[in-house]
Amino acid sequence: MSQPDRAPITIRDISVEEHLRWLREQPSASFLQTPAWGLVKTDWRAESVGWFEGDVMVGAALILHRTLPMIGRSLAYIPEGPCIDWGSPRLVELLKVLRDHLKAKGAFALRLGPPVPTHRWHAATIKAAIADPVTRRYDEATPDVVAPLGTSVVATLRRLGFRHLAADDGFLAGQPEYVFQVPLAGRTEADLLSGMNQLWRRNIKKTEKNGVVVRVGDASDLGTFHRLYLETAGRDTFTPRRLEYFERMYRVMSAEGPDRIRVYLAEHADDVLAATIWIRVGQHAWYSYGASTAAKRELQASTAIQWRMMRDALAAGATVYDLRGITNTVAEDNPHIGLIRFKVGTGGEAVRLAGEWDLPLSRLLYTAFSLYLKVR
Template sequence: MTIRVRPISPEEHLAFVATRGTASFLQTPAWAAVKAEWRGESLGWFDGDRLVGAGLVLYRQVPKVKRYLAYLPEGPVLDWSGDVAAALSALRDHLKANGAFGIRIGPPAVLRRWEAATLKAALADDVLTRLGDVPADHRDERAIALADTLTSLGWREQAAEGGFSAGQPKYNFQVPLAGRSEDDVLAGMNQLWRRNIRKAAKQGVEVTLGTRDDLVEFHRVYVETAERDHFTPRPLAYFQTMWDAMTAEDPQRLRLYLARHEGDLVAATTLVQVGTHAWYSYGASTTAKREVRGSNAIQWQMIRDSLAGGAEVYDMRGITDTLDTDDSHVGLLQFKVGTGGEAVEYLGEWDLPISRPLYAAFTAYMKRRG
C-alpha cells in the first residue's frame, strides 16, 4: 500500500468526517479560523485515488525563523486500528517539505475506562491518590499496541501537563448515550444530581438557547467564573470568532445555553457537536444564586439535546488524574462522576522531532512562556 498526503479542500475534509460518523471538533476545518495564531491546512491521505484519512494541521512558526511546529490536535482522522506506519511516514514527508521541524499528533484512541462506581469507590479510598493507580474496568489492547508502534517509529509520548501550551487533556469524562433514553441517563445519575435537577425546575430555572448577541452576557459570567476559580479568561472576541467559524461550517455545530432564574443569568455554557459526539466545551456560573442549581439544570438540558440530536457520547472534556481530596482539582471529578458517566484515558499527544535542535529550542521557548 502506497499512501500519499496532500492538501484537500474544506469541503472534501468535512465530507470525509461525515463518512466516519464523527471526529474531534479540533479536526474540523473551522478550527483553523478559531486558532488564528496558527496557520491551518486541511490534509487528505490517499491510497491511489481513494481518500482514506483527513486532518487539520496547524503550523506555528519558530520566532524569527521560517520553520514550524505542525500540530494535529486530537487527530488526524485515520483508521488507527490498522497499520499506521505508511500513513505517518506520508504525513512526515509532507510536513517536512512544508518546513516543519517537528510534528505533534493526538490519536483519538482510548487506553482505559473507569465506570462511575469504580470512581466513587476510588475517591473514598484514602490510599489511592491518582486515577492511573486504579484498576480500570476496561482496557483496549489495540490502543496499547498502537502506543508501542508509535514508540518504535520514533514518536515520543508527551507529559500530560508539560510541553507545548496547545496540549489537550489525556483524561476526559464522558457520559455514554448510545441506546439510552432520557430516563435511563437520569436513573444513572447519583441522588444528588437528580435532586439538584428537580430543585432547579422547582425553583423556576429556565434554560434557553442563545444567539451570537448573547455571547456578551455569557462572557460576563465567564469572566466572573475565571476570577473565582483563578484562571485566565479568553477574550470575548475569541468566542465570537468561534461562533462565526463553527456555525458557518454547520448551523448546529456550536450552541450557546443560558440558564436564568427570575430573569437573572445564573449559568451559561457552550456545546459542540460533530456527528455522534457532543462536547461540553465552556461553562460559567455566577456566585449569586448558586442554590438554585443552574449548573445542573443547564447540563441536563445539554444532555437531553445531545440525545435528541443523535449523539452517542456526551463529553464533559478534561479532568486531572488526582483523587486526593485535599487537591482542589478533585472537585471537578466529583461533580462529573455524579452524572453516572465514565473517566477515559486517551493515548495522549505524541511528538516526532524532524530537526532535533529546532525542536528542542522551541520546546524550551514554549516552557518559558508558561
C-alpha cells in the first residue's frame, strides 16, 4: 500500500513564545539561535521563523538581518543554525522554502552555519599531530571520526548552490569552523578527571591546596569580569567589547531562562584572578568568554575555573562542554599552540563543523557586497 502524501513544508514568522517552546523541545540548540541573542545583537534586525509540516512545527531559526544602506536589501544571517533536523529526508525542501521566504523579504543573500560536525580528532591524535613536524593543520591529520551526517549536509549545500566561506586558520568574521569540546554524556566527575592529562590533574590539586575559590556571581560582578577582560585584551591584543554589551547579554539571557547564563569568578584572598561567562541551552554548555589577570598566575586560577564550569555543566545535565573556537593548527611554531595544548589537556576533542555557507539571492548585490568586504 502506498504511503499518503505528506503535507507541504511551509515557513512563516513566529512569536518569541513559539520559538522558545520549540527550543525547549530540543535536546540542545546553539545559544546563537535563541530569541535572546537577537536582543544582544542590537546592530542587526532580528526575526524568528518556524517551519511547519501542515500544522506541526518542524524547525525554527533566529535570523539576523544586516541591511545595506541606501539599497534597503539585507544579508540574512543564521548563526549556528537553523535549528532543524539536518538529517531529515526533506532537508532540500526545508532549505528551499527558507530561500524563497528570505528572497520575498528582500534579502540579497542567505548565510547559515549548520551546527553539525563533519570530523573529530581525539586528544591522543592531536598530541601525535603536534609532535609530528610534517603535520601542521588538523585537516592534514587523519580524523578519528568522519561524520556521515555532516558529509551529507555539506554535499546538499553544494548541490543547492551554497558557497563555503573557507578560512585558512578556521576563523571567519562569523562563527568558528573548528571548536574544542569535552564530551560529558554518561560520565562522572571522577571519569572527567581521569581523562585529563597529568598537568591538568596536578594543577587542579594545586589550586585546591593553594586556596583558590571559584564562585558563581551575578550581574553585579560583570564590572569585575570586564576589568579582567580589558587586561586580557591588552595582553593578547584583541579588540574588547564594552561592558554594556555583557550587561545586556546577561540581562536578556537571564530573562529568557533562569540558568541560561552565569558569570564565574576565581578568587584568592581578596584578589579576583580569573572570570568567565558560561552559557547553557538544554544539553549543551559553553565557555563563552574568559579573562584573567597576570597576577598570581602560578596559582592556576584559569584551570580552577574551567574545572568548576565543567563539573557544573555535568550537574546541569549537559552532554557537551564546549570551549568554543580553535584555529586549524597543530604546528609547534603557531602563536595559538599554547591555547591548543591547554584545551587538549582536558581530554576532549577537536571538532570540525560544517562551517558557514552563503547562498546569493541577488548575484549582483552579493558580488558587490563581497568586493566591499575585501577592500574595507
